Amino acid sequence: MRPARALIDLDALRHNYRLARELSGGRALAVVKADAYGHGAVRCAAALEAEADGFAVACIEEALALREAGIRAPILLLEGFFEAAELALIVEHGLWTVVHAPWQVEALERTPLPRPVDVWLKLDSGMHRVGIDAADYRDAWQRLRALPHVGAIVKMSHFARADEPDCARTGEQLANFAAATAGLPGESSLCNSPALLGWPQARAGWARPGLMLYGVSPFAQAHPAAAALRPVMTLESKVIAVRELPAGEPVGYGARFVTERPTRVGVVAMGYADGYPQYAVNGTPVAIDGRPGRLVGRVSMDMLTVDLSEHPQAGVGSAVELWGRQVPAAEVVARSQTSAYRLLCAVKRVPLRHVG
Numbered sequence: 001m002r003p004a005r006a007l008i009d010l011d012a013l014r015h016n017y018r019l020a021r022e023l024s025g026g027r028a029l030a031v032v033k034a035d036a037y038g039h040g041a042v043r044c045a046a047a048l049e050a051e052a053d054g055f056a057v058a059c060i061e062e063a064l065a066l067r068e069a070g071i072r073a074p075i076l077l078l079e080g081f082f083e084a085a086e087l088a089l090i091v092e093h094g095l096w097t098v099v100h101a102p103w104q105v106e107a108l109e110r111t112p113l114p115r116p117v118d119v120w121l122k123l124d125s126g127m128h129r130v131g132i133d134a135a136d137y138r139d140a141w142q143r144l145r146a147l148p149h150v151g152a153i154v155k156m157s158h159f160a161r162a163d164e165p166d167c168a169r170t171g172e173q174l175a176n177f178a179a180a181t182a183g184l185p186g187e188s189s190l191c192n193s194p195a196l197l198g199w200p201q202a203r204a205g206w207a208r209p210g211l212m213l214y215g216v217s218p219f220a221q222a223h224p225a226a227a228a229l230r231p232v233m234t235l236e237s238k239v240i241a242v243r244e245l246p247a248g249e250p251v252g253y254g255a256r257f258v259t260e261r262p263t264r265v266g267v268v269a270m271g272y273a274d275g276y277p278q279y280a281v282n283g284t285p286v287a288i289d290g291r292p293g294r295l296v297g298r299v300s301m302d303m304l305t306v307d308l309s310e311h312p313q314a315g316v317g318s319a320v321e322l323w324g325r326q327v328p329a330a331e332v333v334a335r336s337q338t339s340a341y342r343l344l345c346a347v348k349r350v351p352l353r354h355v356g
Helices: 010-024 033-038 041-048 060-068 086-092 102-110 134-145 169-181 193-198 224-228 329-334 340-345
Strands: 005-009 055-057 075-077 096-099 117-122 150-156 233-245 263-268 285-288 291-296 304-307 319-323 352-355
Touching: 005 010, 010 041, 010 193, 010 352, 033 041, 033 340, 041 055, 041 060, 041 352, 055 060, 060 075, 060 086, 086 117, 096 102, 102 134, 117 134, 134 150, 134 169, 193 224, 319 329, 329 340
Parallel strands: 005 352, 055 075, 075 096, 096 117, 117 150
Antiparallel strands: 005 233, 233 263, 233 319, 263 304, 285 291, 285 319, 291 304
């Protein structure tokens, strides 16, 4: 069997959720969209269900997969419904839905439902992706409140630059939200992972931790609040071949790495088809049999190469960690022309092994 695999530490997942909930001071929806950022949504939700206040997914297909697996906790559709016909399924399966566009308000007005549905009414406070305009927000809230088949209404928004601790935009969005929702009763939800970690003044009501659940900091620089996170995914494989090369020899496609001295090169069963970033540069850290090592040469679809010169005992069968407990994912991100979100979600082909 090919040795590439991803270990998913469910104890670390629970630890990170508890940290998020503690920081929020209220309740927290565990965001498990995109197959829990590549970690396996069903297994992650099952591991958290006993203590999570609920879950958040992108769309109804993801929610129904959790329901079919036996997850009974509240589930919020972050993108809401895409057509009015989905409202029947939302009621049938006891889902919560975001409402972020005028047509969704109109659809709820036109569609009587057998039971009330809880709505999270999203304000565009400055990200300008989805959300009700500030000038129309109060009217949308009042129209929904007038409907007998709408239950609780949670006021929500989303920050565009909360992962930049010195950026004034988050403060501006907070002020916009406060102005647009002034006097409207009910709970609020503002914090994604970077806001929850880095903006205490935004912590109110329901938090929506995503990336931090999986143990990766959303910040480009070290941040004290993120130091307590524990990595959930460990991506690992093994050395499958060794080459002894003299100085001046190229390694891999494009001769991006050329040996400067006699070098032992290990070939690892891991590539960009497995989710390892294709453009990781020479020197990107790895761990070889538990000791620090480095990537050399261009990453191929199914293989990559590492420098074994400082690892005389390493050879075929040696364990290589690409990121996880020993190699922070953030260090790979910094050398790979990618983001932490894309790094984790890209892990597709390797089998997941859930532990803890």
